[in-house]
Amino acid sequence: MQLKERIAAVQAKIAAAALGAGRDPKEITLCAATKVQTDDTIRAAIATGIRVCGENRVQELTAHWEAGAYAGAQVHFIGHLQTNKVKQVVGRVELIQSVDSLHLLQAIDAQAGKLGLVQDILLEVNVAGEASKGGCSIQELPDLSQSALALPHVRLRGLMAIPPVSNAPGENCAYFSAMRNLLIDITKKMSDNQGSVCCLSMGMSADYEDAIAEGATLVRVGSALFGPRPPAGSGCSMAH
Ligand SMILES: *Cc1c(COP(=O)(O)O)cnc(C)c1O
Numbered sequence: 001m002q003l004k005e006r007i008a009a010v011q012a013k014i015a016a017a018a019l020g021a022g023r024d025p026k027e028i029t030l031c032a033a034t035k036v037q038t039d040d041t042i043r044a045a046i047a048t049g050i051r052v053c054g055e056n057r058v059q060e061l062t063a064h065w066e067a068g069a070y071a072g073a074q075v076h077f078i079g080h081l082q083t084n085k086v087k088q089v090v091g092r093v094e095l096i097q098s099v100d101s102l103h104l105l106q107a108i109d110a111q112a113g114k115l116g117l118v119q120d121i122l123l124e125v126n127v128a129g130e131a132s133k134g135g136c137s138i139q140e141l142p143d144l145s146q147s148a149l150a151l152p153h154v155r156l157r158g159l160m161a162i163p164p165v166s167n168a169p170g171e172n173c174a175y176f177s178a179m180r181n182l183l184i185d186i187t188k189k190m191s192d193n194q195g196s197v198c199c200l201s202m203g204m205s206a207d208y209e210d211a212i213a214e215g216a217t218l219v220r221v222g223s224a225l226f227g228p229r230p231p232a233g234s235g236c237s238m239a240h
Contacts, residue, residue, distance in 0.1 A: 158199030
C-alpha cells in the first residue's frame with residue numbers, strides 16, 4: 001500500500017470507530033507520529049491530508065522544522081523532554097503532550113514567559129505504572145494538574161498516555177478508560193474560568209480504535225501510516 005492509501009485507511013477506521021462509539025468523527029484528531037521519517041515523507045503525508053505531526057525527539061523536530069517540512073500542519077511534541085531542551089520546543093509546537101514533572105512544567109512556563117506566549121500542554125500519565133516509561137504517576141497527577149492550571153504561561157489542555165504495547169484487541173481498554181476517568185476528575189475540580197481541559201491523547205497503531213471507543217480525542221499513529229520502523233537497537237530506537 002502507498003502512503004496515501006494507508007492514510008485513507010487509518011482515517012476511515014478512525015471514523016468507523018467513532019461512529020461505532022456514538023461519537024462524531026470530527027472529535028478525533030489524527031496525529032501522525034513522524035519519528036525516523038524523512039522531510040519528503042512528512043511533506044507527502046501533509047499533502048495527503050495529515051494536519052498534525054507528532055515528534056518525539058528534539059533533534060528530529062529541529063531538523064524538519066529548519067527544512068520547512070511541516071508547512072501546512074501543526075506540530076506536537078510527544079517524546080520525553082529534557083528541561084535543557086525546552087528552548088527548542090516551546091513556541092515551535094502547538095502542543096507539548098509529554099509533560100510529566102513540576103520541574104519541566106516550570107521550565108516550559110519560564111521559556112514561554114520569555115517569549116511572551118502561552119504554551120498548550122498535556123500531562124503525560126504513566127497509567128500502567130511501568131518502570132521503563134515516562135509520565136507522572138496517577139498519585140502525582142492531582143498536584144501536577146493544579147500546578148499546571150496555576151502557571152501563567154502554560155495552558156493545560158488534557159492528558160496523554162502510552163500504555164503497554166498491545167498484542168490483542170481490547171487489551172488496553174482498562175487503561176484507556178482509567179485515563180478518561182482521570183481527565184473527568186481534573187475537570188470536576190476546575191472552576192469555570194480555567195479554560196477547557198478536554199484533550200485525551202491515547203491510542204497508537206495497534207489500539208487506536210479501542211482508544212477511540214474509550215474516549216480518545218487524539219490518536220498518535222506511526223507505523224500504520226508510514227509502515228514498520230527499523231527495529232529498536234538498529235540505531236533508530238523508539239526513544240522513550
Ligand atoms: C512512535 C510513537 C507513537 C506511534 O507508534 P506506532 O505504534 O508506530 O503507531 C505514538 N506515540 C508516541 C509517543 C510515539 O513515540
